[in-house]
Amino acid sequence: MAYTIEKRDEIIIFEINRPAIHNAINGEVVEGFQRLVQNVKTDNSIKLAVITGAGEKTFCSGGDLSVFHMLKTEKEAYAMLSETAQVLYEVASLDIPTIALLNGTAVGGGCEIATLCDFRLVKKEAKCGFIQGKLGIISGWGGGAYLFEKGMRHDHALQMLTEAVPYTSDYLHSIGWATEVYEGDKYSALAKFSEKMIVPHASVLKAYKKQVIQKWENTQLYERIMKEVSTCSILWEQDAHHEAVDAFLKR
Numbered sequence: 023m024a025y026t027i028e029k030r031d032e033i034i035i036f037e038i039n040r041p042a043i044h045n046a047i048n049g050e051v052v053e054g055f056q057r058l059v060q061n062v063k064t065d066n067s068i069k070l071a072v073i074t075g076a077g078e079k080t081f082c083s084g085g086d087l088s089v090f091h092m093l094k095t096e097k098e099a100y101a102m103l104s105e106t107a108q109v110l111y112e113v114a115s116l117d118i119p120t121i122a123l124l125n126g127t128a129v130g131g132g133c134e135i136a137t138l139c140d141f142r143l144v145k146k147e148a149k150c151g152f153i154q155g156k157l158g159i160i161s162g163w164g165g166g167a168y169l170f171e172k173g174m175r176h177d178h179a180l181q182m183l184t185e186a187v188p189y190t191s192d193y194l195h196s197i198g199w200a201t202e203v204y205e206g207d208k209y210s211a212l213a214k215f216s217e218k219m220i221v222p223h224a225s226v227l228k229a230y231k232k233q234v235i236q237k238w239e240n241t242q243l244y245e246r247i248m249k250e251v252s253t254c255s256i257l258w259e260q261d262a263h264h265e266a267v268d269a270f271l272k273r
């Protein structure tokens with residue numbers, strides 16, 4: 023299975039389980055995110071949702087290029103990107119706080135998934151970045167829109183998107199992208215981070231998350247995400263993108 027969903031006490035944990043290809047996202051993982059949303063909606067005892075990756079090296083390497091390189095046109099790209107962005111928006115706007123537990127590197131769409139979460143716990147050795155620019159596209163799942171929502175300094179956010187390189191965990195902490203940097207076991211780091219947050223009743227956590235979602239609705243975050251998807255789809259069709267993906271797959 024490309025993912026696992028596990029409930030540990032009041033925390034639901036979604037693990038992307040494709041370590042051989044750095045936890046790249048395919049259709050099955052997207053379906054898994056849909057299941058995660060359903061599970062949270064139907065279980066009122068869940069207080070926190072965690073997304074992590076299997077293995078020690080990588081949180082997520084973004085879209086599975088071995089599958090997505092078959093999408094050539096703007097229309098084909100839009101169908102995939104918009105469907106994934108829609109599901110990921112549902113994950114972002116779960117009615118409980120979300121945590122990206124970064125067990126390793128996050129690049130491309132992996133960095134978008136981490137950014138849409140409310141908190142990012144980043145392993146010391148991990149490097150993270152919006153490398154899409156190197157592939158001739160922009161973030162296609164709404165990552166730019168999420169990044170500009172997260173209260174980071176505008177220049178740091180824009181630099182992160184336009185430089186298109188991975189950064190160290192310490193740098194990401196210094197600019198406010200990483201909530202915390204941890205060393206050692208990821209679940210120990212999660213337990214330490216969540217020990218106080220897990221104490222209040224679920225309705226308290228939900229009330230605060232509602233405020234976050236209300237703000238996103240006021241700033242039309244969903245509409246901005248979908249505009250980003252459209253722009254990415256236009257760039258996707260261009261030769262520069264296909265040539266960069268071919269070069270990666272043939273290297």
Ligand SMILES: CC[C@@H](C(=O)O)C(=O)SCCNC(=O)CCNC(=O)[C@H](O)C(C)(C)COP(=O)(O)OP(=O)(O)OC[C@H]1O[C@@H](n2cnc3c(N)ncnc32)[C@H](O)[C@@H]1OP(=O)(O)O
Nearest residue numbers: 042043044046083084085086087088129130131161162163
């Ligand atoms: C499509 C959505 C779009 C968005 O909207 O944002 C994106 O996500 S675009 C970004 C797509 N992702 C990438 O371009 C990242 C590609 N991967 C890497 O840069 C590197 O693999 C890594 C994650 C930094 C790890 O490097 P390294 O430790 O040197 O491992 P390898 O590169 O040798 O990889 C081993 C193995 O895994 C395959 N792989 C890695 N990432 C992907 C991927 N995203 N899709 C498909 N396959 C991937 C890689 O090809 C190797 O396979 P083999 O050569 O068969 O061993």
